[in-house]
Amino acid sequence: EDKVVQSPLSLVVHEGDTVTLNCSYEVTNFRSLLWYKQEKKAPTFLFMLTSSGIEKKSGRLSSILDKKELSSILNITATQTGDSAIYLCAVTYSGAGSYQLTFGKGTKLSVIP
């Protein structure tokens, strides 16, 4: 049973569009949620979220965590072709096996000119 579910699995948008990627999780003793961008190499860290309702922002990207809904969204405004990548969501939690990142399957974003 998947503990971290991302949606949509893939998305195609035009440059300039705004996109919202979703991540929901179901783990006991949640600690943090992380977003990564992955092109044809290792994941690149974007955000780590631990507190509900506090938006983290970096340029055109922003993310927020909703602990009540057990979910997070990643927003990208004014998308560019360079945003094309797989966006991975991962959670950490306390307890057995707690040191790992548990990843979702990712959302493949394609931005076309």
Next chain:
Amino acid sequence: DAMVIQNPRYQVTQFGKPVTLSCSQTLNHNVMYWYQQKSSQAPKLLFHYYDKDFNNEADTPDNFQSRRPNTSFCFLDIRSPGLGDAAMYLCATSRGRNGYTFGSGTRLTVV
């Protein structure tokens, strides 16, 4: 710059021929991980070291072994690679549960 370095970036090995992937870090992180990521799939944890303590995931095949001779280095040994082991192998480090840092990955091809 402090970082996590994986060597080689690309590795081609023959079916059944043992292969070793390496990871080194200058972050002095106490936890080191090996993830396997197959095409279009999420990274999957194979095992991790918390200091010297080795932690194997229940579904990691016996074909995969790991060594951590010191804080800075960690190796992934694949004893008899099969075609199904072709994947990107990601090394990551953390200090406790914080500061996760990934290496650039090694893409393994089995021929």
